[in-house]
Amino acid sequence: MGELTATNLFESQTILADHKDLIHDVAYDFYGERMATCSSDQYVKVWDSDGNGGWRLTASWKAHHGSVWKVTWAHPEFGQVIATCSFDRTAAIWEEVGDTAASGSEKGLRTWLKRSNLVDSRTSVTDVKFGPKHLGLLLVTCSADGIIRIYEAPDVMNLAQWTLQHEIPTKVSISCLSWNPSLSRVVHPPMLAVGSDEPNTTNAAASVQGDKTTACNGKVFIYEYSESSRRWTRTDCLSSVQEPVNDIAFAPNLGRSFHLLAVATKDVRIIKIEPIAESAASGNNGATVRFKCEVVAAFEEHYSCVWRVCWNLTGTLLASSGDDCAVRLWKMQYLNQWKCVAVFKNEPVPGDSPPQSRPHTTYIRMATMANPTHMPFH
Amino acid sequence: MNTSSFAVDSSRGKTVDAAKTFVLPDKCFQKHVGCAWGRGNKFTIYPRSQTVNKTPTDTADNKLLNIKQDILLFTPILRKLVNESNGTYLSLQKAAEAAKVSDNQVEFLKLSRQFRSIIRVCLENLQEAAAKAEGIEKNNLLSYITIFYSIECIWHLCEILYIDNIPGDIVLPYLLEWVRFHFPCHEQTAAQLLGACERGSEDHEDYWDTVVGMVVQGRVDVARALLKLHSAGESNEFKLVDNSLRSMPVYSVYGGISTGEFTISWKHWQAECRSKLSSRVLASQPKLELIMKIIMGDYSAFESIRSKYSSWFDILGGWVMFTAPWSRRHELGAAAAACAGMQATGRSHLDDMVRALLEGDLHQVIHEIQQISDNGWFATHLTDILFHCGKLTIMDKHQTNVTSRLRDSLILEYGCLLMEHKSLWSVGLSYLASCPPEGLRRAELILERMPVDTEAKAMKIIAEAKKYELIGVAQSVCRCMCARHLSAGRAGGALCWAMRGRSSAASSRAAHAALAHYTQHAVLPAQDLLLTAGSAMLLSDTLLFLGKYCDFHRLYKTREFKKAAQLLVSLITSKIAPEYFWETLLLDTLPLLESDEPVFTSNDTYEIMLCLELRSSSLDGEKADLLRLALARNLARTALAEGDGTEEGAQ
Amino acid sequence: MPLEVQGTFVSQKISKIRWIAEDYVETKCFFTGSWDDDQNSIKVWTLESPHEEEEVEYPRQLSEYLVDGDVTQIKFTEKNKIAVSLSNGDVRVLEVSLYDKQFPLKEVFHWKKLHNYGAEQCSCTSLDTLEGDIATIGEDGNVNILSGRRGEVMHTIKGADSCSLHSICFIKHTEVITGNVRGHMKIWDVRSTNNKPSAAFLLAGDELAATCIIHHPTQPHIILAGSESGALAVWDLRMNSFPTSLVNAHSAGVSEMQFHPENPHKLLTCSVSGELWEWNMEAMTKSSKGPDGQVMWMPLQDKKSMMVNSLIPALHKSINSLHCDKGRILCGADNEAIYLIKNFKY
Numbered sequence A: 001m002g003e004l005t006a007t008n009l010f011e012s013q014t015i016l017a018d019h020k021d022l023i024h025d026v027a028y029d030f031y032g033e034r035m036a037t038c039s040s041d042q043y044v045k046v047w048d049s050d051g052n053g054g055w056r057l058t059a060s061w062k063a064h065h066g067s068v069w070k071v072t073w074a075h076p077e078f079g080q081v082i083a084t085c086s087f088d089r090t091a092a093i094w095e096e097v098g099d100t101a102a103s104g105s106e107k108g109l110r111t112w113l114k115r116s117n118l119v120d121s122r123t124s125v126t127d128v129k130f131g132p133k134h135l136g137l138l139l140v141t142c143s144a145d146g147i148i149r150i151y152e153a154p155d156v157m158n159l160a161q162w163t164l165q166h167e168i169p170t171k172v173s174i175s176c177l178s179w180n181p182s183l184s185r186v187v188h189p190p191m192l193a194v195g196s197d198e199p200n201t202t203n204a205a206a207s208v209q210g211d212k213t214t215a216c217n218g219k220v221f222i223y224e225y226s227e228s229s230r231r232w233t234r235t236d237c238l239s240s241v242q243e244p245v246n247d248i249a250f251a252p253n254l255g256r257s258f259h260l261l262a263v264a265t266k267d268v269r270i271i272k273i274e275p276i277a278e279s280a281a282s283g284n285n286g287a288t289v290r291f292k293c294e295v296v297a298a299f300e301e302h303y304s305c306v307w308r309v310c311w312n313l314t315g316t317l318l319a320s321s322g323d324d325c326a327v328r329l330w331k332m333q334y335l336n337q338w339k340c341v342a343v344f345k346n347e348p349v350p351g352d353s354p355p356q357s358r359p360h361t362t363y364i365r366m367a368t369m370a371n372p373t374h375m376p377f378h
Numbered sequence B: 001m002n003t004s005s006f007a008v009d010s011s012r013g014k015t016v017d018a019a020k021t022f023v024l025p026d027k028c029f030q031k032h033v034g035c036a037w038g039r040g041n042k043f044t045i046y047p048r049s050q051t052v053n054k055t056p057t058d059t060a061d062n063k064l065l066n067i068k069q070d071i072l073l074f075t076p077i078l079r080k081l082v083n084e085s086n087g088t089y090l091s092l093q094k095a096a097e098a099a100k101v102s103d104n105q106v107e108f109l110k111l112s113r114q115f116r117s118i119i120r121v122c123l124e125n126l127q128e129a130a131a132k133a134e135g136i137e138k139n140n141l142l143s144y145i146t147i148f149y150s151i152e153c154i155w156h157l158c159e160i161l162y163i164d165n166i167p168g169d170i171v172l173p174y175l176l177e178w179v180r181f182h183f184p185c186h187e188q189t190a191a192q193l194l195g196a197c198e199r200g201s202e203d204h205e206d207y208w209d210t211v212v213g214m215v216v217q218g219r220v221d222v223a224r225a226l227l228k229l230h231s232a233g234e235s236n237e238f239k240l241v242d243n244s245l246r247s248m249p250v251y252s253v254y255g256g257i258s259t260g261e262f263t264i265s266w267k268h269w270q271a272e273c274r275s276k277l278s279s280r281v282l283a284s285q286p287k288l289e290l291i292m293k294i295i296m297g298d299y300s301a302f303e304s305i306r307s308k309y310s311s312w313f314d315i316l317g318g319w320v321m322f323t324a325p326w327s328r329r330h331e332l333g334a335a336a337a338a339c340a341g342m343q344a345t346g347r348s349h350l351d352d353m354v355r356a357l358l359e360g361d362l363h364q365v366i367h368e369i370q371q372i373s374d375n376g377w378f379a380t381h382l383t384d385i386l387f388h389c390g391k392l393t394i395m396d397k398h399q400t401n402v403t404s405r406l407r408d409s410l411i412l413e414y415g416c417l418l419m420e421h422k423s424l425w426s427v428g429l430s431y432l433a434s435c436p437p438e439g440l441r442r443a444e445l446i447l448e449r450m451p452v453d454t455e456a457k458a459m460k461i462i463a464e465a466k467k468y469e470l471i472g473v474a475q476s477v478c479r480c481m482c483a484r485h486l487s488a489g490r491a492g493g494a495l496c497w498a499m500r501g502r503s504s505a506a507s508s509r510a511a512h513a514a515l516a517h518y519t520q521h522a523v524l525p526a527q528d529l530l531l532t533a534g535s536a537m538l539l540s541d542t543l544l545f546l547g548k549y550c551d552f553h554r555l556y557k558t559r560e561f562k563k564a565a566q567l568l569v570s571l572i573t574s575k576i577a578p579e580y581f582w583e584t585l586l587l588d589t590l591p592l593l594e595s596d597e598p599v600f601t602s603n604d605t606y607e608i609m610l611c612l613e614l615r616s617s618s619l620d621g622e623k624a625d626l627l628r629l630a631l632a633r634n635l636a637r638t639a640l641a642e643g644d645g646t647e648e649g650a651q
Numbered sequence C: 001m002p003l004e005v006q007g008t009f010v011s012q013k014i015s016k017i018r019w020i021a022e023d024y025v026e027t028k029c030f031f032t033g034s035w036d037d038d039q040n041s042i043k044v045w046t047l048e049s050p051h052e053e054e055e056v057e058y059p060r061q062l063s064e065y066l067v068d069g070d071v072t073q074i075k076f077t078e079k080n081k082i083a084v085s086l087s088n089g090d091v092r093v094l095e096v097s098l099y100d101k102q103f104p105l106k107e108v109f110h111w112k113k114l115h116n117y118g119a120e121q122c123s124c125t126s127l128d129t130l131e132g133d134i135a136t137i138g139e140d141g142n143v144n145i146l147s148g149r150r151g152e153v154m155h156t157i158k159g160a161d162s163c164s165l166h167s168i169c170f171i172k173h174t175e176v177i178t179g180n181v182r183g184h185m186k187i188w189d190v191r192s193t194n195n196k197p198s199a200a201f202l203l204a205g206d207e208l209a210a211t212c213i214i215h216h217p218t219q220p221h222i223i224l225a226g227s228e229s230g231a232l233a234v235w236d237l238r239m240n241s242f243p244t245s246l247v248n249a250h251s252a253g254v255s256e257m258q259f260h261p262e263n264p265h266k267l268l269t270c271s272v273s274g275e276l277w278e279w280n281m282e283a284m285t286k287s288s289k290g291p292d293g294q295v296m297w298m299p300l301q302d303k304k305s306m307m308v309n310s311l312i313p314a315l316h317k318s319i320n321s322l323h324c325d326k327g328r329i330l331c332g333a334d335n336e337a338i339y340l341i342k343n344f345k346y
Helices: A103-107 A202-207 B076-099 B105-132 B135-163 B172-182 B187-196 B207-216 B220-228 B236-246 B259-278 B286-295 B299-306 B313-323 B333-340 B349-358 B362-369 B377-388 B403-419 B425-433 B438-448 B455-467 B471-487 B491-500 B504-521 B535-539 B541-557 B561-574 B579-587 B589-593 B602-614 B621-644
Strands: A010-016 A023-028 A034-039 A043-049 A055-062 A068-073 A081-086 A091-097 A111-118 A125-130 A138-143 A147-152 A163-169 A174-179 A191-196 A220-226 A231-238 A247-250 A259-264 A268-275 A291-299 A306-311 A317-322 A327-332 A338-345 B020-023 B033-037 B043-047 B063-069 C004-009 C013-019 C029-035 C040-048 C058-067 C071-078 C081-086 C091-095 C106-111 C124-130 C133-138 C143-147 C153-157 C165-172 C175-180 C184-189 C199-202 C210-215 C222-227 C231-236 C245-248 C254-259 C266-271 C276-280 C308-310 C319-325 C328-333 C337-342
Touching: A023 B033, A023 B043, A034 A068, A043 A068, A043 A081, A055 A111, A068 A125, A081 A125, A091 A138, A138 A174, A147 A174, A163 A231, A191 A247, A191 A259, A231 A291, A247 A306, A259 A306, A259 A317, A268 A317, A268 A327, A291 A327, A291 A338, A306 B033, A317 B033, B076 B105, B076 B135, B076 B377, B076 B425, B076 C004, B105 B135, B105 B377, B135 B172, B135 B349, B135 B362, B135 B377, B172 B313, B187 B207, B187 B220, B207 B220, B207 B286, B207 B313, B220 B236, B236 B259, B236 B286, B259 B286, B286 B299, B286 B313, B299 B313, B313 B333, B333 B349, B349 B362, B362 B377, B377 B403, B403 B425, B403 B438, B425 B438, B425 B455, B438 B455, B438 B471, B455 B471, B471 B491, B471 B504, B491 B504, B491 B535, B491 B541, B504 B535, B504 B541, B504 B579, B535 B541, B541 B561, B561 B579, B561 B589, B561 B602, B579 B589, B579 B602, B579 B621, B589 B621, B602 B621, C004 C058, C013 C071, C013 C328, C013 C337, C029 C071, C040 C071, C081 C124, C091 C133, C106 C143, C133 C165, C143 C175, C165 C210, C165 C222, C175 C210, C184 C210, C210 C254, C222 C254, C231 C254, C266 C319
Parallel strands: A023 A068, A125 A174, A174 A247, A338 B020, C013 C319, C071 C124, C124 C165, C254 C319
Antiparallel strands: A010 B063, A023 A034, A034 A043, A043 A055, A068 A081, A081 A091, A091 A111, A125 A138, A138 A147, A147 A163, A174 A191, A191 A220, A220 A231, A247 A259, A259 A268, A268 A291, A306 A317, A317 A327, A327 A338, B033 B043, B043 B063, C004 C337, C013 C029, C029 C040, C040 C058, C071 C081, C081 C091, C091 C106, C124 C133, C133 C143, C143 C153, C165 C175, C175 C184, C184 C199, C210 C222, C222 C231, C231 C245, C254 C266, C266 C276, C276 C308, C319 C328, C328 C337
16 A cells, blocks of 8 residues: 655746845735736836736836835725835835737736825835725825824725825834734724834833833734724734734634734744623723733744745635745644644755756646655655 | 644644645745745745845845645546535535434435445546556556545445444444455455366465455355365365354344354354364364464464455454454454554554544544545545534543534635635535535635636626625625726726626716716717616616716607706706716707707706806806807797797696 | 436536537537636547447547637537637637547637737627528627638627627527627627617516527527526517516526427526426417407416426536437536436427
8 A cells, every 4th residue: 555645745836036136025916816026126017827827927117216115906896906115215006007009018018007106104114005995995004113104095996096094103113014804894993903123122112102002012013993083093012022023914804703913023923812892891091901812823933033924815824934944834723723734945955956947837846855754654 | 735634632642743844946045035825725935135225136036936735636537526526515415404303324324325436436537547647647646546545445444334324233244345345355366266166276376375365354155165176175174174164153133143142152163163173183284274273263373364465454354253253343443453463564554544443533533534645535525424424523622522623624624725726616615605604704705816707707606606695705706897897998897797796886986987988088888788777777876877868868869859958957956967077968958958949948047057157167168158158048038938838838 | 218317527617518410320429618627628529338238328538629718609500510609709610520520620710809808808708600600799799790601700790789798699690689798688680780789678677697598499589588597588579569578497597598409399498506407388389369469478477387397406516508419418517527318208
């Protein structure tokens, strides 16, 4: 009887990005059919799936006057729209213009027009994200000087017009943000999580005060929008995260009563945020406790700073990447425990030099590392 | 992804569920990396830096690496298995629903057999393909065959032990059948020898192995027939063994005797055999001696033949038959331990699964079958059927029953996996839908993101979404279709999909686009649609306005000027016209004002005048003056006519 | 003999299935077209018994013709030639060898991007054929009349509909009827150049698509249309106004309809809800005089009075296509299977 467990489980495909500098972000569109990349070379590129597993470059343009940090897609209900943010202190909204007799169209190139340039920030804009579509066409940016800005396009047909709805100062450098994707507006008010990469000095810690919350050394803040006061307020600060944060991401809600937030800091963390019922929460001095937060997982396997955390579509797998030049996949088991299910590494196998890169678009099978301890049985 | 198993501490602790490490090709990432998820199981790894200060980089660090899971079930042959088993799975869910009110075990058994026949057909297809294939392709197919042989074997045993209705729970006949079916060792030789029916068959090199094999498989009659073909078959020694085989008591629930009574006659028969053996009459025939020892359930005899078989399953049936034929189906653990212990070789994965099954440790069985690389097909379907049969109980460390959670998690994962496939998505959806509420929430996320390249696909997605009452998905697909038509400037398609999605915002957007198109090109798009649309026109004010405006065009074209004029006035006075459309609306009055017969009453004319003054900014001076003049002239002639009283029924 | 149903899994969702007519012997071969897969194709199959002595026949693939996009319609232009519409906007005429069906299909004509949104792709959603002529429709709302003999576009009705067209049927050589995504039906004189329909009416008030249209084999003025809602509508085109009779039939969209070629009273329908029904339509075609002396037709209000039979237990997935030849019916479904139903009484 042969071996029942397979050794080849993954296939890989290399794409030459052809950016002239470091790539900072890769974002897929709603359908996973288009991919946008941005880089320190100040360019943004859009790649389209050719339907046969390959990717074709369909647009490439100089988008900013500085490194482009992040790129993100709007919901397709609003058309083909992306937003970028940059070291040049701006964020920009781009729209693809439908098939025209433009010069590049024969070559399969498409035109993206800058519809709006958001210039309110005085420092580098570190992250940009479109809001959940049921809130309308919303955009949030954050900047190195710690200001969160929420913009709205009142007329979705007119992407040139964005009004700055809210400006929320946080007093610490903000590196990343994530919208809570919960669709239930009744149960969950609009919610944002932001992460700070402020180094841990005593000064910084002391300065993190204000609002109505008490001093908190945490690096992740939760903001919620109140319909009644029409304001965004900081409703929590996750004291469990004390180290600078590089990335955060809410998992899809799937109708749960709680939210899961992945945090990339000195380790990979998964934090369960459970809203506490109004009646039980209201204190007498107005300082209410909104959430019960619990670190459900903290993984130090990267042995280094973690840069990125990213959920798959259904929130069942979390990918993380760190300074160890490895990507790890974490999966929730049926009893809600999380464990690592795969590691992707660059380490060359001794005595076996991997094939040189070829700019092809077919998938090739990947071999598992020749390490007997990784195989369950033989 | 099915690379994992659950993390509950396994009682055996045999397996180390370490994550697998994969080596990225190309050595392309020297520094930091980032990652981004695409659709389904695809994600991208890219080189990434957090440093603000630009550092010169080598362009070698400039590759994206797309990684995707390799899914065996997506190969064409296995897609048949996926589709066919989906039908059986859905029937099983119905049967389980029915089982809530009445016992439905017979139906479950029928469905379990159906699953096995699906596996059998799949194996036949794989063998047929493997016979034709070459190279890597052949190797792959052979490894699939190995996988599905094991699955068939385990499923069958599971069916015997947990699903089948066995009279008195006496498992032996079923166990023998299982051994014969899956480990048909020596069967061919036996058939050959019996077919030839020649005296002196012992010349065949496998003669004795075959005879012993038949005994071990419990085919006593075949063994006796073979013994008769021996050239010394008529000798006393042979007759003695034949007699012992013939007189062996066979236990049957319907035999009318109790286990106790049976045990007495069995013991008696064994004593007889023992005395024959100790009388040393068989000393000249060591093979016959071996057979006698085997039928007496002698451990060392079994041990001595163990090496002739590839696995201990081959001798399991014989061992039970000759040591404890009255065993009930949940009393096989000891027999399994005895047989497995006869030879100290490395354990195979199948060994572990069969052992766990015979010991009744279903938790461990499921844990083990999750390691099979069939993308969870087997674990999902087997767990589901055992769950519905009420045979599966799994406790967590707090002794809470988590069986349904285990079942759900497997189905959810399998369903999501299939939903990634271009064609199998509808199969995946039916799995997710059978697992509410989370299944439907997941289905919602995936379904909404299904790439839609044709309207036929959109309509199919909407039909499926409606089937499972995922109205939000249906509406979202419509709105996205609307947006796509809008950005391409196709007003008809945009209006149609906005109305189909009953979306107020989208229909208002589409209507604005149509009106804007008219102001620029003087052609009103989608008139066929607007003139036949029903209550959907009420979705938004703009759409309603557009519809009425279109009707105004129709009336004007058919030269029903009076009606056209009335409609136009009502559009002007209703004030739902968008700002940019006032110019058009006001100028549309001009030809009607200039018509031979006055069509606006004086009141109408006043209304238009009022609007013109209120909205003077929408018209440039020259046009406004022209309109004022026409209005004044019309006022003059209508006032005259109305004053005469010749004006017939104004409204 | 009772109905015999036999399913075969083919690893492709089948969008269209068609018997290949034979002259003197029982039909054995058929076409399938697939959809919604990474690689779609048109296949030729034959029915054969793997073992001589066995009665059971299984489909065996004879040839495969790969196409881009989904196969949206297959209709015969001649005995051995089919017109195929594809979701990439192409229309092809393919020929199967009369003598050796195993021989690969030969391409006779190929209209690339016949339906299009300029540079962007647009689905050719269906076509109909009549005496060698082909009428095609697309999501672009255009109608094209092609000659299947000369391979040329004879006439185009640009913007026949502002929405996408989903079904088409030749009423006569010079007249076609189209149905759009909203159930808006239009009749076109293909000789006319004014791009205006000669008549237009709605399938139902629900604004759902007209998924298929056929006419009665012996009374071509009787038109039947299937709706996305599962309803079936009948018109008598001799009437000036178009009184329609609408039956709520299937629980989801009607995917294909066919009158039995040998018995015009038998109608077969299949649906997205996985049902395959036979209808006794005898009553429908018996016209009677109404109270005002006008020719009335049988209202289809009650489908029970129509004698509807379900031929197979409903599948869990959509049945997309059916084709009947004497006592045998072929079905293609979204569960990646084809079904052969034998001993059908007609």
